[in-house]
Amino acid sequence: xxxxxxxxxxxxxxxxxxxxxxxxxxxxxxxxxxxxxxxxxxxxxxxxxxxxxxxxxxxxxxxxxxxxxxxxxxxxxxxxxxxxxxxxxxxxxxxxxx
Amino acid sequence: xxxxxxxxxxxxxxxxxxxxxxxxxxxxxxxxxxxxxxxxxxxxxxxxxxxxxxxxxxxxxxxxxxxxxxxxxxxxxxxxxxxxxxxxxxxxxxxxxxxxxxxxxxxxxxxxxxxxxxxxxxxxxxxxxxxxxxxxxxxxxxxxxxxxxxxxxxxxxxxxxxxxxxxxxxxxxxxxxxxxxxxxxxxxxxxxxxxxxxxxxxxxxxxxxxxxxxxxxxxxxxxxxxxxxxxxxxxxxxxxxxxxxxxxxxxxxxxxxxxxxxxxxxxxxxxxxxxxxxxxxxxxxxxxxxxxxxxxxxxxxxxxxxxxxxxxxxxxxxxxxxxxxxxxxxxxxxxxxxxxxxxxxxxxxxxxxxxxxxxxxxxxxxxxxxxxxxxxxxxxxxxxxxxxxxxxxxxxxxxxxxxxxxxxxxxxxxxx
Numbered sequence: 001x002x003x004x005x006x007x008x009x010x011x012x013x014x015x016x017x018x019x020x021x022x023x024x025x026x027x028x029x030x031x032x033x034x035x036x037x038x039x040x041x042x043x044x045x046x047x048x049x050x051x052x053x054x055x056x057x058x059x060x061x062x063x064x065x066x067x068x069x070x071x072x073x074x075x076x077x078x079x080x081x082x083x084x085x086x087x088x089x090x091x092x093x094x095x096x097x098x
Numbered sequence: 099x100x101x102x103x104x105x106x107x108x109x110x111x112x113x114x115x116x117x118x119x120x121x122x123x124x125x126x127x128x129x130x131x132x133x134x135x136x137x138x139x140x141x142x143x144x145x146x147x148x149x150x151x152x153x154x155x156x157x158x159x160x161x162x163x164x165x166x167x168x169x170x171x172x173x174x175x176x177x178x179x180x181x182x183x184x185x186x187x188x189x190x191x192x193x194x195x196x197x198x199x200x201x202x203x204x205x206x207x208x209x210x211x212x213x214x215x216x217x218x219x220x221x222x223x224x225x226x227x228x229x230x231x232x233x234x235x236x237x238x239x240x241x242x243x244x245x246x247x248x249x250x251x252x253x254x255x256x257x258x259x260x261x262x263x264x265x266x267x268x269x270x271x272x273x274x275x276x277x278x279x280x281x282x283x284x285x286x287x288x289x290x291x292x293x294x295x296x297x298x299x300x301x302x303x304x305x306x307x308x309x310x311x312x313x314x315x316x317x318x319x320x321x322x323x324x325x326x327x328x329x330x331x332x333x334x335x336x337x338x339x340x341x342x343x344x345x346x347x348x349x350x351x352x353x354x355x356x357x358x359x360x361x362x363x364x365x366x367x368x369x370x371x372x373x374x375x376x377x378x379x380x381x382x383x384x385x386x387x388x389x390x391x392x393x394x395x396x397x398x399x400x401x402x403x404x405x406x407x408x409x410x411x412x413x414x415x416x417x418x419x420x421x422x423x424x425x426x427x428x429x430x431x432x433x434x435x436x437x438x439x440x441x442x443x444x445x446x447x448x449x450x451x452x453x454x455x456x457x458x459x460x461x462x463x464x465x466x467x468x469x470x471x472x473x474x475x476x477x478x479x480x481x482x483x484x485x486x487x488x489x490x491x492x493x494x495x496x497x498x499x500x501x502x503x504x505x506x507x508x509x510x511x512x513x514x
Binding site: 037 | 341352409442
């Protein structure tokens with residue numbers, strides 16, 4: 001069971017309150033009509049799925065019901081940080097904390 | 099390599115079973131091979147076996163970073179069935195089911211395949227409509243399938259709770275009598291022994307750290323035992339496929355999730371079939387040893403940790419206890435997780451890539467075990483001929499860009 005800090009509620013709550021929404025920071029193409037099938041397929045289906053640091057979206061479904069982002073290690077499951085939508089992660093694989 | 103038989107069992111009993119031959123060799127890697135298979139699980143070993151047996155390609159190595167069959171092959175709930183909705187998927191899984199039936203004889207290794215039937219329960223009107231539709235589709239594809247009423251379910255599984263007053267009452271089920279279970283480890287070991295016998299090198303404790311690509315063609319792999327050259331590299335690495343693909347600069351539409359399962363303490367024979375339920379995310383069968391083998395749903399988050407969260411297991415067990423109230427006092431012995439590589443359309447990728455000589459067999463997600471022989475069979479053809487096997491063709495990676503998905507999500511009795 002993960003313990004997740006909701007940056008809006010500013011509280012550490014149990015995983016069951018949250019629902020997972022996959023990779024974060026995927027920008028919707030501004031002009032979808034202009035994309036090729038390959039580019040559209042990439043946008044819809046292809047994910048980074050890293051073994052290591054992952055920036056991902058969570059929804060505090062049984063709490064404030066807001067989306068936020070987390071930086072989590074997909075191997076150790078350790079959550080390095082959670083941050084509000086629109087913010088940038090401070091822990092990245094380039095300048096990882098450890 | 100000596101053949102296993104009743105006579106050999108008798109002969110070795112005279113020497114207290116101390117002189118059995120090694121099941122496979124443990125060779126040093128050669129400098130290069132015609133084909134390197136990355137991943138020594140069931141699918142990888144089956145691929146090696148069929149490459150050697152059906153296509154005469156024996157200069158093959160299987161590289162395994164841990165030990166043979168130690169990943170998802172050892173972690174699944176051993177269910178075998180082929181009642182998928184769409185033509186492409188049902189043909190592929192039914193091809194595998196055909197191979198299951200002759201597998202022990204073919205391998206001279208008892209994989210303990212037991213066609214004890216697989217039941218998918220329906221708990222509401224929509225479940226039953228979907229079941230009717232799927233059973234009809236199965237029948238049109240020549241797969242044995244039937245719709246059961248609540249009473250027929252109860253006749254087959256007398257211990258099931260058929261009360262209509264529970265949260266998820268049983269309204270009926272789909273039933274594939276030719277499905278069943280097989281001994282998962284034996285499948286890996288049988289294919290390993292068969293491949294080794296035909297000259298394939300099985301190299302354990304050999305982790306691939308890079309796939310070497312020169313001018314758009316694969317030339318070999320870097321491993322913790324040095325560089326090994328190869329004309330063709332075939333990756334069968336389940337949850338780690340995305341990591342392997344990144345080594346060659348390829349992206350795959352996969353996400354890796356933990357999937358948990360657990361077994362109870364051994365109890366006397368109580369359930370002689372496989373009961374699955376999509377709606378409540380639970381399935382159960384009983385092993386020959388007597389333990390109840392229970393599978394849960396996947397954890398929602400991406401993870402490579404081979405473990406998941408406890409509330410997922412709790413959710414499954416509460417469903418099991420409602421379906422089988424008598425199991426409520428059975429103690430659970432062990433729980434574990436595997437990493438499953440889920441695909442957006444819940445169907446596998448069996449495909450060439452844009453790198454010459456590099457092939458991927460992945461994306462089996464939560465249901466790869468049942469396909470082990472078929473997967474190896476069609477993938478071996480794909481690798482040997484550099485051209486997809488007719489059954490594997492629809493499972494090309496290009497489908498995510500062309501839109502020709504095979505949408506088995508929720509349609510196929512896939513519980514996740």
